[in-house]
Amino acid sequence: MRRTLILVRHGKSSWKDASLSDRARPLAARGLRDAPLMGARLAHLGVKPDLILSSPVCRALTTARLLAAELGYSPNRIAIDEGLYESDAGTLLGVVWALSDDLACVLLVGHDPAFTDLAHGFSSGITRMPTCAVARFIFDAPSWSALPSCSPVVAVLDFPKKR
Numbered sequence: 001m002r003r004t005l006i007l008v009r010h011g012k013s014s015w016k017d018a019s020l021s022d023r024a025r026p027l028a029a030r031g032l033r034d035a036p037l038m039g040a041r042l043a044h045l046g047v048k049p050d051l052i053l054s055s056p057v058c059r060a061l062t063t064a065r066l067l068a069a070e071l072g073y074s075p076n077r078i079a080i081d082e083g084l085y086e087s088d089a090g091t092l093l094g095v096v097w098a099l100s101d102d103l104a105c106v107l108l109v110g111h112d113p114a115f116t117d118l119a120h121g122f123s124s125g126i127t128r129m130p131t132c133a134v135a136r137f138i139f140d141a142p143s144w145s146a147l148p149s150c151s152p153v154v155a156v157l158d159f160p161k162k163r
Helices: 029-044 058-071 091-095 114-122 144-149
Strands: 002-009 051-054 105-109 134-140 154-158
Touching: 002 058, 002 114, 002 144, 029 058, 029 134, 051 058, 058 091, 058 105, 091 114, 091 144, 105 114, 114 134
Parallel strands: 002 105, 051 105
Antiparallel strands: 002 134, 134 154
């Protein structure tokens, strides 16, 4: 079965209000512009996620909601996973392994350096994920837990300034 994993680093965050906690930092104007752009690019490719899973922090969840709007995915269906915040590539891989095998396409929204590290683990050509970058991987895999033993048949990195 084909499985599509899409890793999205949250959009550019705002540092205007220094009193806000890290979890409460919102997207900056650029992040609010870039997230719908990247969602539209995914929609143009025909991406239809079965699940959007987001970090609980404001900038990631806002990015997920803006992507969802472009993909025709109800924002009320976005699942929140604490494991996508302050994690490492191993923790992220654990989130992926635990996915239901009924899901063919999953989009994760979270943070660096974990997202870059996981993307690099799947494709050595991906060494940096700028804000709002989208790393898309397609695997021929019988289950999500089989991904570590599979090489992606497609590995593409896109980001707002790429085009």
